Amino acid sequence: MEIFLQQIINGLVQGSVYALVALGYTMVYGILGLINFAHGEIVMIGAMLAISSLTALLGIGTPPLLALPLSIGLAMLGCMALGYSIERIAYRPLRHAPRLAPLITAIGVSIVLQNLAMMIWGREYHSFPQLIANDPHNIGGAIINDIQIIIFVLALAIMAGLMLLVHRTRLGRAMRAVAENQHAAQLMGVDINRVISVTFMLGSALAAVAGMMISANYGLAHYYMGFLLGLKAFTAAVLGGIGNLRGAMLGGLLLGLIESLGAGYIGALSGGVFGSNYQDVFAFFVLIAVLVFRPSGLLGEKLAERA
Amino acid sequence: MKLNSKSKSLLVALAIGLLLIPFVTDTLLGRGWVRIVDFAMLYIMLALGLNIVVGFAGLLDLGYIAFFGVGAYCYALAGSPHLALAFPMIFPNGVHLSFWVILPLAALLAGGFGVLLGAPTLRLRGDYLAIVTLGFGEIIRIFLNNLNAPVNLTNGPQGISRIDPVSLADVRLSVTQEIFGISLPSVHLYFYLFLAFTVLVIFASQRLEKSRIGRAWMAIREDEVAASAMGINTRNLKLLAFAMGAMFGGASGALFAGFQGFVSPESFSLMESIMVLCMVVLGGMGNIAGVILGGVLLAVLPEVLRHSVVPLQQALFGKMIVDPESLRMLLFGGALIVMMLYRPAGLLPSRVRRRELDTDEVVETV
Numbered sequence: 001m002e003i004f005l006q007q008i009i010n011g012l013v014q015g016s017v018y019a020l021v022a023l024g025y026t027m028v029y030g031i032l033g034l035i036n037f038a039h040g041e042i043v044m045i046g047a048m049l050a051i052s053s054l055t056a057l058l059g060i061g062t063p064p065l066l067a068l069p070l071s072i073g074l075a076m077l078g079c080m081a082l083g084y085s086i087e088r089i090a091y092r093p094l095r096h097a098p099r100l101a102p103l104i105t106a107i108g109v110s111i112v113l114q115n116l117a118m119m120i121w122g123r124e125y126h127s128f129p130q131l132i133a134n135d136p137h138n139i140g141g142a143i144i145n146d147i148q149i150i151i152f153v154l155a156l157a158i159m160a161g162l163m164l165l166v167h168r169t170r171l172g173r174a175m176r177a178v179a180e181n182q183h184a185a186q187l188m189g190v191d192i193n194r195v196i197s198v199t200f201m202l203g204s205a206l207a208a209v210a211g212m213m214i215s216a217n218y219g220l221a222h223y224y225m226g227f228l229l230g231l232k233a234f235t236a237a238v239l240g241g242i243g244n245l246r247g248a249m250l251g252g253l254l255l256g257l258i259e260s261l262g263a264g265y266i267g268a269l270s271g272g273v274f275g276s277n278y279q280d281v282f283a284f285f286v287l288i289a290v291l292v293f294r295p296s297g298l299l300g301e302k303l304a305e306r307a
Numbered sequence: 308m309k310l311n312s313k314s315k316s317l318l319v320a321l322a323i324g325l326l327l328i329p330f331v332t333d334t335l336l337g338r339g340w341v342r343i344v345d346f347a348m349l350y351i352m353l354a355l356g357l358n359i360v361v362g363f364a365g366l367l368d369l370g371y372i373a374f375f376g377v378g379a380y381c382y383a384l385a386g387s388p389h390l391a392l393a394f395p396m397i398f399p400n401g402v403h404l405s406f407w408v409i410l411p412l413a414a415l416l417a418g419g420f421g422v423l424l425g426a427p428t429l430r431l432r433g434d435y436l437a438i439v440t441l442g443f444g445e446i447i448r449i450f451l452n453n454l455n456a457p458v459n460l461t462n463g464p465q466g467i468s469r470i471d472p473v474s475l476a477d478v479r480l481s482v483t484q485e486i487f488g489i490s491l492p493s494v495h496l497y498f499y500l501f502l503a504f505t506v507l508v509i510f511a512s513q514r515l516e517k518s519r520i521g522r523a524w525m526a527i528r529e530d531e532v533a534a535s536a537m538g539i540n541t542r543n544l545k546l547l548a549f550a551m552g553a554m555f556g557g558a559s560g561a562l563f564a565g566f567q568g569f570v571s572p573e574s575f576s577l578m579e580s581i582m583v584l585c586m587v588v589l590g591g592m593g594n595i596a597g598v599i600l601g602g603v604l605l606a607v608l609p610e611v612l613r614h615s616v617v618p619l620q621q622a623l624f625g626k627m628i629v630d631p632e633s634l635r636m637l638l639f640g641g642a643l644i645v646m647m648l649y650r651p652a653g654l655l656p657s658r659v660r661r662r663e664l665d666t667d668e669v670v671e672t673v
Contacts, residue, residue, distance in 0.1 A: 034434075035434045035437070035438060037437075037438075089644075090644055090648075093648055094647065094648070097647075097651070099432075099433055099434070100361075100365060100367055100433065100592075101647045101651055102647075103367050103433070103434060103437055104367070104584075104588060104643050104646075104647050105643060105644045105647045105648065107369065107581065107584070107640075107643055108639075108640045108641065108642070108643030108644035108647070109640070109644060110640070111578075111581055111636055111637075111639060111640030111643070112637060112640035112641055112644070114636075114640075115633045115636045115637040115640065116637065118633050119629060119633055119637075227445075227577070228445070231438070231441065231442055231445070234438055235442075238435075275453075275456075277449075277453050278449065278453065280445070280449055281446055281449055281450075283442075284442040284443070284445075284446050287438075287439060287442060288427055288428075288439065291427050291428055291431060291435060291439065292427040295431055295435075
């Protein structure tokens with residue numbers, strides 16, 4: 001029972017990070033119908049920027065409680081600039097090109113970002129500086145530490161904020177209008193290019209926070225972390241129904257739970273044949289299963305359109 | 308096929324030129340470069356296989372190297388003492404099948420995986436296929452890395468070594484052979500083997516392109532709805548393209564394993580898939596000559612970089628700032644972006660493909 005509870009806690013924490021990343025995929029998809037392959041790399045860059053700026057700020061004697069928000073802000077700004085430029089350079093010129101073209105540039109962008117990050121930050125793991133005591137708390141035999149609590153609460157708060165932004169503000173209304181029908185929105189005076197740019201920047205800002213969270217949770221960041229994370233977050237977005245914001249949140253949390261329960265029990269279920277080193281495989285099977293049985297995802301209304 | 312005397316003599320000259328490649332390379336650049344040329348041939352085969360999927364049918368496969376890996380491990384298991392470790396009772400000496408048995412086996416196995424993967428995803432839009440194949444490539448690598456327990460099937464990250472070299476009838480390609488008084492070292496022999504297979508793949512691609520199936524693929528690529536309205540069974544044909552590409556990949560993988568004598572999971576990383584994709588995109592999607600050009604350029608590029616970037620940096624800065632490996636990947640990524648933005652049909656575009664990928668014309672028709 002303790003193991004079960006522990007895996008639930010781990011799954012929810014991990015899942016809330018997936019949800020933040022999945023939101024980035026789903027927002028861009030909802031508006032442009034494009035899978036932004038480079039999104040996982042933006043998460044990685046966010047994590048790296050956060051760690052670098054945090055280490056630098058602490059190095060010059062900034063108090064931790066000031067350094068933390070500063071570095072989050074820096075990482076978010078950096079990623080927003082990155083997301084904006086990616087859209088401008090690699091996606092906007094191809095908005096009316098056939099499907100294959102933006103997919104291939106997206107792959108190119110992702111490779112370039114990954115290798116740039118490797119040149120800047122090297123191949124080694126970077127450790128996240130310890131800022132708070134990070135006391136473990138005992139809940140019914142399972143352990144949850146301060147960082148995990150902060151991650152979960154912060155992620156929920158950000159998601160609530162995003163929902164408010166999308167459903168209660170003028171900008172949000174414009175975003176929904178563009179997602180619904182680009183041409184009609186344009187005729188109604190919505191500046192499509194601006195809305196798309198803002199969407200990319202919003203998604204990238206969420207990615208930066210998610211990158212920081214994940215490196216704080218594991219204590220590590222690495223130039224290659226974005227690839228698998230991106231793949232899983234995309235799975236979460238598809239699971240919830242791509243293009244649907246609530247779906248991305250639900251899918252993220254669910255995928256986190258599936259993964260951690262799966263990794264916790266696969267050894268016992270398969271009689272020791274498979275171990276937790278297969279953890280990364282679950283997301284993939286979830287993706288295949290969703291595509292086979294419910295391609296529109298849990299909360300998606302219309303069926304995924306054909307190519 | 309009727310040839311006039313001019314094109315006949317051109318063909319003979321081309322054949323002689325190709326046959327001389329290993330000797331010329333050997334004398335001018337050294338034995339190591341013949342090996343590199345051999346690998347270039349393998350990459351050309353791979354790129355031509357991927358060209359069927361991406362170029363002809365317009366399906367973006369980002370895990371193509373996984374099929375190459377499946378073929379390579381198939382050869383490694385069916386032609387090495389390794390299985391003696393896992394099943395000493397059944398295979399006391401391992402398995403040592405003939406090359407001619409393993410090759411079709413590897414192709415079929417890879418094709419089977421292709422169908423398995425394509426069936427659920429091909430009825431959805433292309434983006435899903437791209438991401439599922441991306442995941443599949445990674446999953447195959449995870450399995451290859453971890454299937455050394457409980458039964459040691461793949462030997463984990465260490466990989467499988469002591470793989471039987473290719474031998475055709477009784478001629479072993481791993482040792483120097485004398486033919487008509489000319490001594491042919493192993494790398495030369497493999498070159499001729501690969502050349503024969505590459506020619507075969509080129510021939511098959513060309514016939515496929517012009518066939519009913521090939522034309523149907525191109526129709527699907529250009530407008531799936533219109534194609535299916537014309538009575539084309541789009542799902543089955545897409546599946547066929549996918550499986551066929553996978554089979555070419557599997558066969559090249561088997562050749563790779565026999566040539567290298569050693570396979571390990573790290574040869575089948577995502578970066579390799581990207582590199583093969585880059586060959587296809589750079590050369591010109593759907594155009595066989597373009598893909599060959601792309602394959603040659605990109606297979607030789609890392610060696611050129613290794614021999615130029617390192618000394619150049621040493622001379623300029625006195626130390627190495629950018630290692631050639633990451634520079635190579637950076638160039639690949641950059642090439643994908645730049646090609647798509649400015650020359651989407653590739654260096655040597657196919658005529659049909661150019662029409663389709665040209666942004667302006669598409670806008671006009673919208």
